[in-house]
Amino acid sequence: MKILSSMEEMGHEQVVHCYDPATQLRAIIAIHNTTLGPSLGGCRFWDYASEDEAIFDVLRLSRGMTYKSAVAGLPLGGGKAVLLGDVKRLKTPQLLQAFGRFVNRLGGAYITAEDVNMCVEDMSEVGKETSYVTGKARDQGGSGDPSPYTALGIYHGIRAAVQHRLGKSSLSGLHVAIQGCGAVGRNLAGLLHAQGVQLTVCDIVAANAQKMADQYGARIVPVEKSHALAVDVLSPCALGGSLSSRTIPEIQAPIVAGGANNQLLDEKTDGKALQEKGILWAPDFVINAGGIINVYHELEGYNEEKVRKAVMGIEQTLTELFLQAEKEHCTTLQASMRRGDAILQQARAKKA
Ligand code: NAD
Numbered sequence: 001m002k003i004l005s006s007m008e009e010m011g012h013e014q015v016v017h018c019y020d021p022a023t024q025l026r027a028i029i030a031i032h033n034t035t036l037g038p039s040l041g042g043c044r045f046w047d048y049a050s051e052d053e054a055i056f057d058v059l060r061l062s063r064g065m066t067y068k069s070a071v072a073g074l075p076l077g078g079g080k081a082v083l084l085g086d087v088k089r090l091k092t093p094q095l096l097q098a099f100g101r102f103v104n105r106l107g108g109a110y111i112t113a114e115d116v117n118m119c120v121e122d123m124s125e126v127g128k129e130t131s132y133v134t135g136k137a138r139d140q141g142g143s144g145d146p147s148p149y150t151a152l153g154i155y156h157g158i159r160a161a162v163q164h165r166l167g168k169s170s171l172s173g174l175h176v177a178i179q180g181c182g183a184v185g186r187n188l189a190g191l192l193h194a195q196g197v198q199l200t201v202c203d204i205v206a207a208n209a210q211k212m213a214d215q216y217g218a219r220i221v222p223v224e225k226s227h228a229l230a231v232d233v234l235s236p237c238a239l240g241g242s243l244s245s246r247t248i249p250e251i252q253a254p255i256v257a258g259g260a261n262n263q264l265l266d267e268k269t270d271g272k273a274l275q276e277k278g279i280l281w282a283p284d285f286v287i288n289a290g291g292i293i294n295v296y297h298e299l300e301g302y303n304e305e306k307v308r309k310a311v312m313g314i315e316q317t318l319t320e321l322f323l324q325a326e327k328e329h330c331t332t333l334q335a336s337m338r339r340g341d342a343i344l345q346q347a348r349a350k351k352a
Pocket of ligand 1: 115116117146147148150179180181182183184185202203204205208223237238239240259260261288289291292
């Protein structure tokens with residue numbers, strides 16, 4: 001992969017490769033854009049098939065963070081980190097501290113947080129070497145696990161989509177299929193269940209799906225069939241790339257709204273394909289902003305009531321973007337990116 005060419009194409013400012021021989025830490029930190037403020041985004045521990053795959057992931061994820069914070073109205077830029085390798089074998093306090101030292105060297109241009117395979121306790125280890133870390137435990141002055149807030153935002157995003165596409169103000173009696181029963185998926189299942197929503201779930205780890213069946217009476221389906229169910233809402237809450245030229249033709253749900261980052265495998269074509277099929281897609285970086293809103297308030301002085309209010313605002317933001325997409329005859333992705341670009345342009349003009 002030609003990294004500089006990719007940075008130029010996607011608009012990245014800085015990409016840093018980190019290696020620590022003592023702990024076998026191999027990490028990449030990508031800073032996409034700092035126009036609105038320091039770049040903030042989680043660090044993901046994943047056993048990528050290749051370095052190119054890791055670079056592609058961190059470049060897309062960090063750019064997504066720029067738009068996520070901009071559209072959520074936060075004074076933050078976009079960044080992200082990936083730690084490469086087998087998390088079970090490699091993740092030690094020493095490796096997390098080594099990562100913290102690399103984050104610290106960037107002098108605050110990148111602030112980290114948790115993402116897939118990283119938790120609140122891991123952020124405390126990272127925090128032993130840098131203050132540029134969020135998502136630490138509440139008893140350490142942090143905002144704790146962001147996933148309940150991410151789920152709350154998705155819940156409100158689903159409400160906006162159901163109102164817009166189905167004309168219903170209540171979710172009661174609807175059927176939602178959740179792909180991925182991890183931190184976000186299980187919190188979302190709890191919120192939906194409390195509103196009388198029927199749930200179908202899947203997960204590559206059978207025990208995670210089983211918990212949802214036990215707790216909420218969810219039906220379990222195989223992962224390969226989960227996108228093609230006759231449900232009201234399909235909610236991707238696992239990893240990215242679940243919406244593709246293979247899956248979109250088989251989707252029966254009129255709404256796709258979930259928390260996974262980078263849901264479109266090919267963002268040049270898949271957003272359009274969803275629109276042409278009459279499916280209302282809630283852009284991932286808009287609907288899943290609850291987590292970043294939560295960690296941002298950690299920097300400000302944490303106030304849970306303020307956080308909940310801001311996260312619930314995702315319902316209004318998405319409603320506006322759905323209407324804008326209709327008015328401008330564009331996809332919901334295009335409408336959301338246009339809003340993000342306009343916010344960035346305004347900030348640049350103010351600085352000039
Ligand atoms: P997690 O690791 O807790 O859960 C992911 C779950 O998905 C796991 O149970 C895993 O077994 C399952 N899974 C993996 N691949 C799957 C597949 N192909 N099909 C079905 N299930 C599969 O992660 P999380 O924190 O719940 O995050 C889920 C998604 O939401 C990720 O894309 C993440 O980037 C995004 N996200 C999370 C937050 C947050 O606050 N945690 C915020 C914004 C976005």
